[in-house]
Amino acid sequence: MTERYERQERLFGREGQRKLGEVKVVIAGAGGLGSALAQQLAYLGVREFTLLDPDRLSHTNLNRLVGAYPSDLDSSPQKVELLKRLILQIAPDAHIDAVPKSVVSPEGFAAVRSTDYVFGCVDLDGPRLVLAQICAAYAKPFFDLASEIDPDSTPMTYGGRVFFSDGAWCLRCAAEVDQEEVRRFLMSESELEQHKRLYGLDVGHPEDSGPSVVTINSVIASLAATEFLVEVTGLRRAAPKLTYRGHEGKVTRADIPSHGNCPVCATWGQGEAAGVERYLNTRVASQ
Numbered sequence: 001m002t003e004r005y006e007r008q009e010r011l012f013g014r015e016g017q018r019k020l021g022e023v024k025v026v027i028a029g030a031g032g033l034g035s036a037l038a039q040q041l042a043y044l045g046v047r048e049f050t051l052l053d054p055d056r057l058s059h060t061n062l063n064r065l066v067g068a069y070p071s072d073l074d075s076s077p078q079k080v081e082l083l084k085r086l087i088l089q090i091a092p093d094a095h096i097d098a099v100p101k102s103v104v105s106p107e108g109f110a111a112v113r114s115t116d117y118v119f120g121c122v123d124l125d126g127p128r129l130v131l132a133q134i135c136a137a138y139a140k141p142f143f144d145l146a147s148e149i150d151p152d153s154t155p156m157t158y159g160g161r162v163f164f165s166d167g168a169w170c171l172r173c174a175a176e177v178d179q180e181e182v183r184r185f186l187m188s189e190s191e192l193e194q195h196k197r198l199y200g201l202d203v204g205h206p207e208d209s210g211p212s213v214v215t216i217n218s219v220i221a222s223l224a225a226t227e228f229l230v231e232v233t234g235l236r237r238a239a240p241k242l243t244y245r246g247h248e249g250k251v252t253r254a255d256i257p258s259h260g261n262c263p264v265c266a267t268w269g270q271g272e273a274a275g276v277e278r279y280l281n282t283r284v285a286s287q
C-alpha cells in the first residue's frame with residue numbers, strides 16, 4: 001500500500017502520512033459537509049473515525065450527500081451508516097464508529113473526549129456552540145465548517161467558512177454563532193412552549209430547510225480537509241478562519257484576536273470541571 005500515497009507524500013512527506021494514519025477524528029454531522037469531508041479524509045489516509053448524526057437519509061439529501069444513491073432510499077439508512085460505507089470503500093482498513101446520535105448525547109461527549117481532532121459539520125448554531133464548548137473543556141482542536149447561502153440578501157451572498165480553534169479563541173468570542181439561536185436550542189421544554197406561545201416561532205429543527213449546494217459544500221469541506229492536513233503534517237499551522245465568498249469568487253483569511261474574558265475559552269482543558277456535561281440533562285440531549 002506504500003505506493004498508494006506516494007504522490008501526496010511528495011508534498012508532506014512519509015512522516016506526515018504516518019501522522020495522518022494515526023490521528024483519531026470525530027465528524028459531527030453526516031450531511032453535505034460531513035460526507036464530502038469524510039471522503040477526502042479517507043483518501044488522505046485518515047483511518048480512525050467516529051461519525052455522529054441522528055438523521056436518516058431522505059429524498060432531499062440526494063443533491064449533495066456524497067456516497068448516497070437513489071437506491072439507498074428504500075431502506076431509509078442512517079446517514080452515519082452511509083458515510084461508513086463510503087469510507088470503507090476507499091479504505092477497507094479504516095476503523096469507524098458510526099454513532100446514530102447527536103453531539104449532545106453521552107456517546108457524542110465520549111467520542112469528543114477520546115479523539116484528537118473534531119470536525120463540526122452541523123447545520124445549527126445551538127449544537128455548534130455546544131460542540132465548541134465540549135472541545136474547549138477537553139482541549140480538542142476543533143474545525144467548524146459552515147456553508148452560508150442567503151438567496152434573499154441584496155446582493156445575494158453564497159459561500160461559507162472554516163473556523164479552527166485550538167484554545168486561543170472559540171466560536172463564541174469570534175462571534176461566529178447566533179446567540180439567540182443558541183439560547184432557543186438550550187431552552188427547556190416549558191421555556192420552549194412559552195416561547196412558541198409568545199412569538200409563534202417554529203423553533204424545531206429546520207432540517208433541510210435552507211439552501212444547500214454540493215459544490216459549495218465541497219469547497220468548504222476541501223478547505224477544512226486542507227487546513228487539517230497542513231496542521232497534522234506540520235506544513236504550517238491551520239488558519240483560524242477561511243471564508244469562501246462564492247458570490248465574489250474568492251477565499252480570504254482572517255486572524256482572530258484572543259479574548260481574555262470569554263467564558264468558553266476560560267474553560268480550556270478543565271475537563272468535567274467546565275460543566276459541559278450539564279447539557280446531557282437538557283431537552284436537547286434526547287433529540
Ligand SMILES: [Zn+2]
Pocket residue numbers: 169170171172173174259262263264265266
Ligand atoms: Zn472564546
